[in-house]
Amino acid sequence: MKKNFKILLCLILIIMLVACNQENNGKEELNGAVDGQKMFSYNSGKYIGKAMGHNGTIEVEVEFSEDAITAINILDNEETTTVAKTAFDQLPQKIIDEQSIGVDSISGATISSVAIKNAVLNAAEQANGNTELLKKSIEKEPKTETIELEADVIVVGGGGAGMTAAMGAEQKGLSVILLEKNAMLGGHTAFSGAFSLITGSKLQSEKYGITNDSVEAVYDDNFKNGGGVNIPEDLQLYSENMGPATDWIDDYIGAPTPNELTPLSENSINRAMIYEDAGDGLKNALAAKLEETDVGVHVNVKATSLLLDGDKVIGVEAEGSDGTKYQVKGAATVLATGSYGARKDLLPETLNNFVYYGAQLAQGEGMEMAQEIGADVVNQGYVELFENGVEWQPGIAKSTYNGSMAAWDVSGILVDRSGKRVVNERTAGINIVKEMAKQEDGRLFLLMDQATYDSFESNITGYGISQELLDRWLENNAKDPPYFAHADTIEEVAEILDIDTINLQKTVDRYNEFVKKGIDEDFGRDADYLTEPIGEGPYYLVEQKPRYATTLGGLKINKDLQVINTDGKSIEGLFAAGDVAGGARGNDSIPGADVGWALTSGYAVGQVLAEKLGGN
Ligand SMILES: Cc1cc2nc3c(=O)[nH]c(=O)nc-3n(C[C@H](O)[C@H](O)[C@H](O)COP(=O)(O)OP(=O)(O)OC[C@H]3O[C@@H](n4cnc5c(N)ncnc54)[C@H](O)[C@@H]3O)c2cc1C
Numbered sequence: 001m002k003k004n005f006k007i008l009l010c011l012i013l014i015i016m017l018v019a020c021n022q023e024n025n026g027k028e029e030l031n032g033a034v035d036g037q038k039m040f041s042y043n044s045g046k047y048i049g050k051a052m053g054h055n056g057t058i059e060v061e062v063e064f065s066e067d068a069i070t071a072i073n074i075l076d077n078e079e080t081t082t083v084a085k086t087a088f089d090q091l092p093q094k095i096i097d098e099q100s101i102g103v104d105s106i107s108g109a110t111i112s113s114v115a116i117k118n119a120v121l122n123a124a125e126q127a128n129g130n131t132e133l134l135k136k137s138i139e140k141e142p143k144t145e146t147i148e149l150e151a152d153v154i155v156v157g158g159g160g161a162g163m164t165a166a167m168g169a170e171q172k173g174l175s176v177i178l179l180e181k182n183a184m185l186g187g188h189t190a191f192s193g194a195f196s197l198i199t200g201s202k203l204q205s206e207k208y209g210i211t212n213d214s215v216e217a218v219y220d221d222n223f224k225n226g227g228g229v230n231i232p233e234d235l236q237l238y239s240e241n242m243g244p245a246t247d248w249i250d251d252y253i254g255a256p257t258p259n260e261l262t263p264l265s266e267n268s269i270n271r272a273m274i275y276e277d278a279g280d281g282l283k284n285a286l287a288a289k290l291e292e293t294d295v296g297v298h299v300n301v302k303a304t305s306l307l308l309d310g311d312k313v314i315g316v317e318a319e320g321s322d323g324t325k326y327q328v329k330g331a332a333t334v335l336a337t338g339s340y341g342a343r344k345d346l347l348p349e350t351l352n353n354f355v356y357y358g359a360q361l362a363q364g365e366g367m368e369m370a371q372e373i374g375a376d377v378v379n380q381g382y383v384e385l386f387e388n389g390v391e392w393q394p395g396i397a398k399s400t401y402n403g404s405m406a407a408w409d410v411s412g413i414l415v416d417r418s419g420k421r422v423v424n425e426r427t428a429g430i431n432i433v434k435e436m437a438k439q440e441d442g443r444l445f446l447l448m449d450q451a452t453y454d455s456f457e458s459n460i461t462g463y464g465i466s467q468e469l470l471d472r473w474l475e476n477n478a479k480d481p482p483y484f485a486h487a488d489t490i491e492e493v494a495e496i497l498d499i500d501t502i503n504l505q506k507t508v509d510r511y512n513e514f515v516k517k518g519i520d521e522d523f524g525r526d527a528d529y530l531t532e533p534i535g536e537g538p539y540y541l542v543e544q545k546p547r548y549a550t551t552l553g554g555l556k557i558n559k560d561l562q563v564i565n566t567d568g569k570s571i572e573g574l575f576a577a578g579d580v581a582g583g584a585r586g587n588d589s590i591p592g593a594d595v596g597w598a599l600t601s602g603y604a605v606g607q608v609l610a611e612k613l614g615g616n
Pocket of ligand 1: 159188363
């Protein structure tokens, strides 16, 4: 009986095991099959997938086995390296790991990320894969933990100001944590032309031989350019620290510098310098040095609010892109969160017709976090305006700066919808912006003959406008913005944009008369830019709209870069540097004054904190 019972038990166990195994097999089959199809089934091989990125088509080579994506290589693309590189480096592996394009995009490089995913999808279609399955979203465990961190100094934002502030304080022996919401460091600083102002530096006197510059001279030039609405205390702080900051960046950071300075009409003395390889070069130098330091860098972590102990700021609350919560505490918190240019609601209505050419990272979070605890702001309505944007997406611009400048060297002219010139095309940009603002849709049009267009085209491609984009815009022939119209005759090109054809022809004839005489009797265009008549067609009309990225207002600070509240008192524990701190630059900034302000104020706050918190 006992023996029979044992046999029965064994049988039951075997049946259970078989059943269990079948169930598992069933599950595996379920995992491996959708509607009777094998789950990931591809025609194995390598396929080239394509999708539209930020600046043009991104091509990827995707290798498939019979049931998986095994490799993704990024091929041709026109993306801005400084932004897209992190997506190129990280996203392919994420897709391979999850066998899905439903993985999160790389923060700060969303458009390039989406393009990579779409290109993989395109390759999968060619490999006859189950694309619905490939799009499956990845379920993530909700994060419940809160990570607590502590250091002497908390820096929020990893652009030029944040990186210099963090390294300046760390060099003086303070412990520092830097939070950056994007997956990559650099902010707008990395996109910039990296023009900077270097008054009072050894670099200016010894390398470039300029010995007659002074704090007073740079103050006066910036005050004049800033319309006199600069906060004197902030501009003084900027002017005094520009030299030491420049030399510190040269000596300590080692950012490569050019062979010569760039003379600008806004500077009475030669002091504008473009770091080698522009923003990318400057960012790379800062980020490389940062890696050598003990600064605790946390990317993909966004500060959401300031932590208070009574009236004193003792750090920030933050959230990781994976949902992890952070409480980061320190004796001093430095806001270096950059501009609020991407936030139309924080800007005056007068800018509604103008277009934004910066990155979406400029959301003004630092300014708003501080305002929530009573901080005051100054000059909030001011942005740095340029006269050469094309509205390629609603409200969003690309710059034709280099192309437009090249067009004035040949025979480009600016006309309004009535077909008339309205301004000297070579005057200061702000005067052109004023004329644009008078137009109903904020646009003027750059008229070019074929020779001028050739020069325009060869000078704009490569600066965020790829040949591919340009070809698309031309093919569209001004059916939609950006308006790039072309036709064989002046009359035809004018008709496309509803510009008065008779007036436009008269304008061309009159301009050509001025070229013959060497005098622009209407607007005084300099004779140096009046050498070529408007000649052979085809003819082109390209829209030009005012564009902006950098905001010039922001948190009110004192000479120690401490944030001031609406009662005029400094907020204990809270500091600001870079674009988030308003006042130094007034209502307009000299080219270079913005990167200069980010680097100078970042460096300066590091020194102030070392003094206040007992660094060495
Ligand atoms: C295309 C372009 C070209 C330019 N060219 C020039 C030039 O040649 N010369 C010049 O002087 N100026 C130029 N500027 C302006 C200049 O780049 C900026 O004024 C300057 O770089 C600002 O530096 P910043 O450190 O204050 O801000 P940013 O460099 O923008 O850095 C701010 C950082 O803070 C991060 N951040 C924001 N909020 C949070 C948060 N809540 N938590 C964590 N992190 C956060 C952002 O992601 C960003 O990385 C240009 C701007 C653009 C867009």
